[in-house]
Amino acid sequence: MALLTLLAVVTVAIIMQRSLFGVVVLFSIYSFLMASVMMVLDAVDVAMTEASVGAGVSTVIFLATLHLIKTTEMRQVNVKLAPMLLSVVTGGALIWGSMILPPFGRASNPIHQHVAPHYLENSIKETTVPNVVTSVLADYRGFDTLGETTVIFTAGIGVLLLLRGARRRGRNGEDRDAS
């Protein structure tokens, strides 16, 4: 609970922060707090990913971006009342809607009664994969995973093409022979 409070404080600070570098540091702090929350929630693998991607890699990427773009300080945005009211109302409605959800993590919840028992009992017989998580990801939800990998593959191709274009133009023309 204390961790979540700190998380909220850091989030508000990120929004209020005017210096972009401070935002980068706060993002790193946010990732570490989020990883700790994941750890407390017993999701060690997600926590590991959050720490490595959020705190490690994206800090470096953000800094590199800060180096590439010019950083100008925007003037203070004046708070508009109507959108703020709208988002507060929407958030309140969502919280109110979450009141009637079944309690978190109980084994008799509907989400654990639909297909999960079938997977747990029949995954070896139907897919001959010893790991249930792998069988769900790669077999029962095979098309979903195929779509995900297609998206990531396309994004990778796009980034590679962009980088190649930047390299070919070069800054002083001396990068031309590198390709």
Add this chain to the structure above:
Amino acid sequence: MFAGAAAAILVALALAIVRAIKGPTVFDRVLAGNTVGSLSIMLLAVFGFLTDRPEFLDVGLTYGFLNLIGTLAVLKFFRYGDLAYDADSEPRS
């Protein structure tokens, strides 16, 4: 005892975050970020012992490496203004 340690770490975490938010200079922020990383490693270890699963220590070690990378990148950025700085290719003049 572990619960007390966890509470103390949470308090320290809050103090470090206050410094990161207020921090007048860049180095306050860098140090606060690094401190938060270290504190979350400690929190991880204490939490592992609190729930009788000391294997969380391995995850904490990984956090340590990542924290080092992030802080190194930030400091290098401020020393040279460039992440890809190479000490050998420094212009002579």
